[in-house]
Amino acid sequence: MKTRVRYAPSPTGLQHIGGVRTALFNYFFAKASGGEFFLRIEDTDQSRYDDRAVEDIYETLAWLGIELDEGPREGGEFGPYVQSQRVELYKTHSQKLVNDDKAYACFCSSEDLERMREQQTADGGASTGYDRRCRDLDPNVAAGRIASGEKHVIRFKGALLGETMVNDILLGEVAWPNKNINPDPVILKSDGFPTYHLAHVVDDHFMQTSHVLRGQEWLPSAPLHVQIFEAFAWQAPIYCHLSMIMGSDGHKLSKRHGSTSAQDFRLAGYLPEAIINYITLLGWSFDGERELFEKQDLEKLFTLEKLSKSPASFDYQKLDWFNAHYLRSLDHERLCHLIVPEMQKAGLFAGNLTEHAILLSQALPIARDRLHKLSDAPIVLGFLFAEPDLSKPELIVPKKQNTADVCAILEKAQTAFVGFLDRSDEQNEAHFHQLAQDWGLKLGQLLMPLRLVLTGTSASPPLMPSIRLLGLEKTTRRLAKAIQTLKDLVK
RNA sequence: GUCUCCUUCGUCUAGUGGUUAGGACAGCGGGUUUUCAUCCCGCCAACAGGGGUUCGACUCCCCUAGGAGAUGCCA
Numbered sequence: 150m151k152t153r154v155r156y157a158p159s160p161t162g163l164q165h166i167g168g169v170r171t172a173l174f175n176y177f178f179a180k181a182s183g184g185e186f187f188l189r190i191e192d193t194d195q196s197r198y199d200d201r202a203v204e205d206i207y208e209t210l211a212w213l214g215i216e217l218d219e220g221p222r223e224g225g226e227f228g229p230y231v232q233s234q235r236v237e238l239y240k241t242h243s244q245k246l247v248n249d250d251k252a253y254a255c256f257c258s259s260e261d262l263e264r265m266r267e268q269q270t271a272d273g274g275a276s277t278g279y280d281r282r283c284r285d286l287d288p289n290v291a292a293g294r295i296a297s298g299e300k301h302v303i304r305f306k307g308a309l310l311g312e313t314m315v316n317d318i319l320l321g322e323v324a325w326p327n328k329n330i331n332p333d334p335v336i337l338k339s340d341g342f343p344t345y346h347l348a349h350v351v352d353d354h355f356m357q358t359s360h361v362l363r364g365q366e367w368l369p370s371a372p373l374h375v376q377i378f379e380a381f382a383w384q385a386p387i388y389c390h391l392s393m394i395m396g397s398d399g400h401k402l403s404k405r406h407g408s409t410s411a412q413d414f415r416l417a418g419y420l421p422e423a424i425i426n427y428i429t430l431l432g433w434s435f436d437g438e439r440e441l442f443e444k445q446d447l448e449k450l451f452t453l454e455k456l457s458k459s460p461a462s463f464d465y466q467k468l469d470w471f472n473a474h475y476l477r478s479l480d481h482e483r484l485c486h487l488i489v490p491e492m493q494k495a496g497l498f499a500g501n502l503t504e505h506a507i508l509l510s511q512a513l514p515i516a517r518d519r520l521h522k523l524s525d526a527p528i529v530l531g532f533l534f535a536e537p538d539l540s541k542p543e544l545i546v547p548k549k550q551n552t553a554d555v556c557a558i559l560e561k562a563q564t565a566f567v568g569f570l571d572r573s574d575e576q577n578e579a580h581f582h583q584l585a586q587d588w589g590l591k592l593g594q595l596l597m598p599l600r601l602v603l604t605g606t607s608a609s610p611p612l613m614p615s616i617r618l619l620g621l622e623k624t625t626r627r628l629a630k631a632i633q634t635l636k637d638l639v640k
Numbered sequence: 641g642u643c644u645c646c647u648u649c650g651u652c653u654a655g656u657g658g659u660u661a662g663g664a665c666a667g668c669g670g671g672u673u674u675u676c677a678u679c680c681c682g683c684c685a686a687c688a689g690g691g692g693u694u695c696g697a698c699u700c701c702c703c704u705a706g707g708a709g710a711u712g713c714c715a
Binding site: 255330427431439593 | 643645647652653663664665673674676677678709710711712714
């Protein structure tokens, strides 16, 4: 049988990183096994629907470079791929189940159910849940009530005795006592839309899904799904319930842990390469040694066998390491292209864009090793485009030096730039080395104040090439300003 | 409460009866270096606990504990 897998998000918000991982695993599994990967939009909850979310799903997939074989916009022979466009199908099939005595109409209101739960809790009952009070209503009576327009839902008639076997490729065979399954869940809501349970079964049957890789939060309803497949006399797909992604405190990853949506990471300056690599390693491994994988590697190497059962907590530091790695290995043109918007965002590229871009391109070689995220670029290279604050002595005088000394050093240093541009960086280094010696200074005592004045930070790219990029004019001007600040203070 | 799943360094993981329990991130120390990074070298650090099975358990079984998820006319 051909491998056919899908990503089936519900468009209710931004794509969560957990969902992204599910998409990635499905995609890689399809690629690695020569199968097909499609997108299905699960928009059966009208109250939570948000069409910006559909846009976000597509943007995220495009950002990651994941191509769909079929989907709402791509089309395909098993469409439509949006559940709200398939409601007739669900209705017909829930009716079929009713006709076969495998489902029934329930007339309980939300309030009824609420009261039921309260009562069960008050009684200290072993379990809460629907008490199946409409299960044995006379079908003819029920049909009459429906005909008269009474509001109702359709519930699945779950097996009461015995057990249901869920065959999970990761977890193995999970035998589930039927009494422990959520009692007779709603499969068709009163608004005529299906719940996930029905929609999943119907769609994955007709869309010929071979494997369902989904989050482990679905495991408790898996036996139900198996029963619904059986009720239709359809073959269920092979399930694979993926472990979840946790935050640093062991709880489900959420906003308070940091970024959680793909968009958050994109905006924060992460590369898709890093996200793909890191996320995939959250719950999957190759051989325990190799850690660097690009998309095209995973498209060949991914296997279900190396999936991990236990939940994984999200480590932002390790993600940063991957991101820095990919940032360093990016080709010059692309890196430049990605950094321009970051500089613009930071307000450093006002004026002649082309001129700025050229300077940025020249500066990249000395900056790229210092970047962990794209958004670090304005911090590392900002000094080339905007003058640092030279009005505050504490930003000019290194911690271990005193103001008067630094002032004197800077004054002397003003003369050090004659012929600077004619010398190589190495020659300039030697030049400053010599000067420091002549002036009875350690190299750092000369260079650190210069670094502070010219770059505005004690952690800058190498000084000689930085000065070259800055240009002598700005160098001299910054020096003069700093000296003035210090002089005002000494006076 | 009930049900289900999970449990190797702080974190991600390798390991499928016999290993000095391996790798990576982080941390720490050192080297390179004008700073910060990069890079290189080294160190620290784990089989949740208790019973079995076995000549031998991280590996198999049971129990306990802990964690998570589910328990919706949300997915």
